[in-house]
Amino acid sequence: MTVSGNASKVKVAIVGSTGYGGVELIRFLLGHPLAEITSVISASSAGVPITDGFPHLSEILVQDLDGVDPEEMAKKADIVFTATPSGVSSKLVPQLLEAGLKVIDLSGDFRIKDGSLYEAWYKHDAPDASVLEQAVYGLSEINGDNVVGSGFISNPGCYPTATLLGLIPALSAGWIDPATIIIDAKSGVSGAGRGTSLMTHYAEINENFKAYKVNKHQHIPEIEQSLSQIAGEQVTVTFTTQLVPMTRGIMCTMYAQLKGAYTDEDLTELYRQYYEGRPFVRIREAGKWPATKEVFGSNYCDIGFAADPRTGRLTIISVIDNVVKGAAGQAIQNMNLMMGWDETTGLKLSPVYP
Amino acid sequence: MTVSGNASKVKVAIVGSTGYGGVELIRFLLGHPLAEITSVISASSAGVPITDGFPHLSEILVQDLDGVDPEEMAKKADIVFTATPSGVSSKLVPQLLEAGLKVIDLSGDFRIKDGSLYEAWYKHDAPDASVLEQAVYGLSEINGDNVVGSGFISNPGCYPTATLLGLIPALSAGWIDPATIIIDAKSGVSGAGRGTSLMTHYAEINENFKAYKVNKHQHIPEIEQSLSQIAGEQVTVTFTTQLVPMTRGIMCTMYAQLKGAYTDEDLTELYRQYYEGRPFVRIREAGKWPATKEVFGSNYCDIGFAADPRTGRLTIISVIDNVVKGAAGQAIQNMNLMMGWDETTGLKLSPVYP
Amino acid sequence: MTVSGNASKVKVAIVGSTGYGGVELIRFLLGHPLAEITSVISASSAGVPITDGFPHLSEILVQDLDGVDPEEMAKKADIVFTATPSGVSSKLVPQLLEAGLKVIDLSGDFRIKDGSLYEAWYKHDAPDASVLEQAVYGLSEINGDNVVGSGFISNPGCYPTATLLGLIPALSAGWIDPATIIIDAKSGVSGAGRGTSLMTHYAEINENFKAYKVNKHQHIPEIEQSLSQIAGEQVTVTFTTQLVPMTRGIMCTMYAQLKGAYTDEDLTELYRQYYEGRPFVRIREAGKWPATKEVFGSNYCDIGFAADPRTGRLTIISVIDNVVKGAAGQAIQNMNLMMGWDETTGLKLSPVYP
Amino acid sequence: MTVSGNASKVKVAIVGSTGYGGVELIRFLLGHPLAEITSVISASSAGVPITDGFPHLSEILVQDLDGVDPEEMAKKADIVFTATPSGVSSKLVPQLLEAGLKVIDLSGDFRIKDGSLYEAWYKHDAPDASVLEQAVYGLSEINGDNVVGSGFISNPGCYPTATLLGLIPALSAGWIDPATIIIDAKSGVSGAGRGTSLMTHYAEINENFKAYKVNKHQHIPEIEQSLSQIAGEQVTVTFTTQLVPMTRGIMCTMYAQLKGAYTDEDLTELYRQYYEGRPFVRIREAGKWPATKEVFGSNYCDIGFAADPRTGRLTIISVIDNVVKGAAGQAIQNMNLMMGWDETTGLKLSPVYP
Structure with missing residues (x-):
């Protein structure tokens, strides 16, 4: 693809630009060589400069927020990122598709293929089945082939x-028993969004570690849906969600019974082969585990292992930045795949350390 | 017991007064009605006022630090708390016992009854077997009867x-399968002590969540020793230790397969009965889980449950302040039990919130 | 005063028990030997157990919240602490006084003697002048003599x-030029209360340091009123308020031109004499400065100095825990003075460190 | 300038690659289109992969650390960044210049033109006067004209x-009285470097705010040297340094007496004109003040004002990321200026928010 000036850049609009997912899309898109932001959209703040709520963008992004108007969007943009809440996307996205836009949706509304399952966990009406079936689940490293050329991506959740x-x-290799999977997940507070509640009040979170929605988090069916596909049988998991007094980062510590005497070295080798050619997954060498800060601000997912011969159990530790690989970064990775570009385009930023 | 003035108070010395365990012993003992601090001891800082290193004690504890001298201690004190590192206590404590002192040891040196197991995990020489067998394991709510009247307590570790x-x-009730126990443990940084290392450097810990010593932590044999006694069979656990960017607090999220269709309400009832009359263990009502901040600065251990009918698995969440119930507070609770006092004496402080 | 059982304890009610000031009053009053909490009151949550919002009080304070009813309060209590917002106290307190209750008010409503000045800074109607003049400003160490025997205390603000x-x-000693006073103040986030807003959202505060209300904070007239009384002339200050990513603690760094060649030692001596016999003010030795953590959870105010011969300027650094000496602790200190008790009664807790 | 492949890129070496300044140089240089890192150097860790200490660079920078050898550096690089401690740079830099390398030094060794003043504040021997006089002080926006074409830059301190x-x-405009300048400075902990000490221990910093080196910080002569040049008279400042419980960020709150009735709007206008064409300084609109998070991870310096008619005093608030504009970012900005490139080359990253 030849690029000569903005004229040839793909035009991008962002709905939900005043949330953390939206503003992180902006950070990465500002540095993307093949895309340009033509409209930042907010249902609640239309008409005001985006820098009113986000002064860190002063002199970087000089735009007023637009209202939510699918026809206007279709004039201004080729691709729309909908960083909108569950229950909102299900209504908005069909209109955007109708208007001829490509859509990458960051909500949970189009991830669960079984509408009744969605309704049981999300407590919203499921989207129309005909729209639902168009949505490609954008777990880039696993499902990237289906993302290529698609016009509608459902971006995965951060925990999933x-x-x-x-x-x-x-x-996938059959090394672990699918009936024994336990996921102990920890997240920074930005995962709860920019809305205010006691749950995100500084004085309640700082110097505190707390569990919430134990076995009840709406990301559970999304995880089980993918695991069941891979395992070829229904997989049911134990899933604990916990809040860490930090802004960004997710660590999932996962447990499963090994089906053979595999070592850390075996696992390192298996995973490196599996993710060969996928630059955003990095496998730690045997005996080392990743920390969330090692991916802060970046699109990496780092993974380490501890296979325990005493118990025959495997511990897997994976970390991501929930706002990047868990939201905006993977969304852009999906845009890259969708458009046939190198998946790292605009995403090659190192983690910020310390 | 009649108490009339300091004359009748029990005299207490603290070895390791410049560590976090030592200084927390001071905080509680200053408010203890039946004990008084007669000597604060530090191998490294003898001769200087304790307020040099801990200005928060200005005008509260006006004492110079003493050196480590068992004979001097025996003159000044009735009871000694040894908040000394592993490998130091094993040598010092026998001398203190010899000198006729009652000892409450906060190190790991006297917790593991099997000397060779101790040496395998701690990489120090085990204490003399004759001394080891005198040590009563001071998990107050479980083993309190043996603490009463004893002269030598080995205080439990924070994670255990x-x-x-x-x-x-x-x-103990036979409700869970001992072969399926997984412990996902998280701790604040004070658990690593006041020594300086990259592991405790602010810029490395802040906005970070990291695992360490996965399945290799020296508290594992201590946990397995007690669980095996209760279960009447060898119990082997999966144990993950993780650092939370906070100063105080431990949460253990524990998983095990249920042996029956027990509900959260059943568990709440079982635990409330088990801990009846033990004021420092509080059981959350069904459907609620404790947070570390809810025990901050106090001697409480709060516990909640999620029994999952989908998987037949039980999730148990327990929280303590690692410096209090996980160290200094439980040590004083053991002193109270040892002396025949109410176990809450001097320990009735509410958690500090927020 | 002879105390024999609860019968003789003073009965205390707390309005605003679901805020941080209210819950901190509870922490200290639970350990107060001469007072007992007979009613915890909340306009918004009447009828529910206080532990619903504050599980850290489980099994410690088993009471349902009462509604705001002055007549009921008068039946249940002798003294009422009103930890209510500005604009609420001005209306409620007169009713409580009318009902014969002693009142210690933690809002800003009765601190400014000049009603029009109050209205200019607080944007509320000033209380009735006749009530305003009854209020004794409870800066305990400075104005304690007037607190003794009073029935209505206006508790000072945290910054003041x-x-x-x-x-x-x-x-007071005439060592500094009142026309040159600059106060650079920093506060933890609990000072903003438990209400939710973007200002207290964890992800906005963590890893951030920000100024707010520069020269516009409503505590300015309170500070100037007292300084002017001491100086015997109108004092006008520069006052910067800043939010620190921590929960508790205030540091005020203050600057003024020295009127003579005073040294750090001179200042230490001056201040120690000034505060002799007042145990809650601690003066650091020359060349050392206090940190907020050194008073965390306690009623202390620690002060240090740097007199600079290069500029002839004095830097004074004072720290308090904003929730204790800046609110609940000083309120109880005022109750103690009011009742003729030792001012430290129930307040002798050491700072919690680390 | 035409760039076609690495062949034409400027070769860069970094001494001190295992410190926070060094690793941040790496982050930005990895994205720099006109420079490439050819050697990462560490006196203490030569021979080991840089990812041993910094796993966040896994698969991003695959290099072993080199030892400190000026002749080798001259073979491998055109420009050397010395992110070495004070007292080390003074000895190393002359050798590098001798070897024909361009040098950008991040230590304090070449900032103070008066050697005896340097020795009084730094407690090291001053560098040789002939080398000292070659050093161009690289405060890019102020002294950038002298940086252009120079071969030896002394990069400014973070506070200065x-x-x-x-x-x-x-x-410079003569709007403030130079005799009245007070600087109340606050810094995140990364400013203290990666070395371990009680000063950087997590448990001592978290939930704490503390002052240090009041009026004694070694950055004072650097500040006074520049202010005196601008003012045309000797300027002496009051300077307070304080540690904030966060990793990155500096806020300087500065006070001075205004020489006229200037308003916030006047100041905004003055500053915007002064910094016109300098994209890394952003002036907030009147009545708004910047927060450190608004520049996190970026090379911006944001500034706001409060001119107070009540006192005739001006409050200026400036924020930077101490590791970027206060160290690595400005060093690269200086490299850009030195080489005649656009000063923003490789530095156009948005702040990371939240």
């Missing part, structure tokens, strides 16, 4: 991304 | 305290 | 407490 | 950068 990238190679 | 208080009632 | 305790001795 | 960018326009 870390969980599935960590579990799939071992499950 | 949270783990064992969380697991023992269900294990 | 740290500022005034730090400035008054030097100003 | 924030202070000088905040003060110089008003001082």
